[in-house]
Amino acid sequence: MGSIYLIRHGQASFGADDYDVLSPVGIRQSEVLGEHLAQLGIRLDRCLAGDLRRQQDTARLALAAMQRAGIEVPSVETDAAFNEFDADAMIRNLLPGLLPEEPEARHILRNGTEHRSEFQRLFALLVQRWHSGEYDSNGCESWQGFVQRVENGLQRALQQASHGDNIAIFTSGGTITALLHLVTCISASQAFTLNWQIINTSLSQLKFRGREVALASFNSQAHVQLLKAPELITYR
Structure with a gap:
């Protein structure tokens, strides 16, 4: 079976003029994640990210940390299907x-x-x-439209995957929520209850065989917990 690692971006700049910029904490979280993946001996065959700056920078920093540890890493492929909802x-x-x-x-x-x-x-x-869905407006993407976009991205990743591939997807909390909804068939309400628990740079794992996908783990925080650095556990 192959693995898809869903990685939420590092802490962004909540309250700043441009939210889509990693904070100093977000930069450190991304580096720590990469170091942790290297320690686990995980070798990635592909790496995908949405086109948001916080997603791209988290991927870049984590992969650079893996590379410094002597792990060969793939280049980052961009797929806007994994962007956060607006x-x-x-x-x-x-x-x-x-x-x-x-x-x-x-x-x-x-x-x-x-x-x-x-x-x-x-x-x-x-x-x-x-x-x-009771308050849908023409001015923004609907929940169903968002879920369909994310599902399209997942299906593209699966179509291009080989058996046993390890694929990292650097994305956002809402996107991970949509994938939980799709993969586990829980309701949107239940999925968003889990969403509020997803920390920055947490690691969730999907296992796949062909088009069959199952949730293997959710919201792993081991990389920051092992450091005993509570300031690296953030939610926004």
């Missing part, structure tokens, strides 16, 4: 409908770094509305 567009389109119930929502969402717990609560509410 959270900003989702918020813009669904927020007006939430304001009658949550009149402070706009202020909280604009100042997330000052209201982290409330930001997460409101963001989860909006995500719930999004994946329910």
Whole structure:
């Protein structure tokens, strides 16, 4: 059987003008992940990443750390199917409908770094509305459209895979959530309950034989836990 390693990007720059940039913590997480993969003796046959900067940079830094440890690594192939859903567009389109119930929502969402717990609560509410399909808008990708995009990327990866390949996919939490939904057939709501637990640079593993795919492990944090560095365990 082959393996697909789903790797969430390192910590991005939450609250900054450009979220899509790894923070110093995100850079270190990516390097630590690569060192850990090298220690495990994992050799990758292919490496895929979405085209978001945080995904590409996490891949680049992790592979460079593996290479420094003497492990031969593949080049990074880009497939935008593994991009995160557009959270900003989702918020813009669904927020007006939430304001009658949550009149402070706009202020909280604009100042997330000052209201982290409330930001997460409101963001989860909006995500719930999004994946329910009851509030679909022409202004953003639907949950079903997102899942189809991710499934197309997975099928391309499987079509091009050889038996026993080790494939790394550097992606985002929402994309991993869609893949959990597809592979395990759990509901979108259940998948997003797991989503909130996915840490930056965590490692989830799928096993595949042909087109058959099964979940082998989820959200491994061993690379940061072994360092006893709690500051490297982040969720956004």
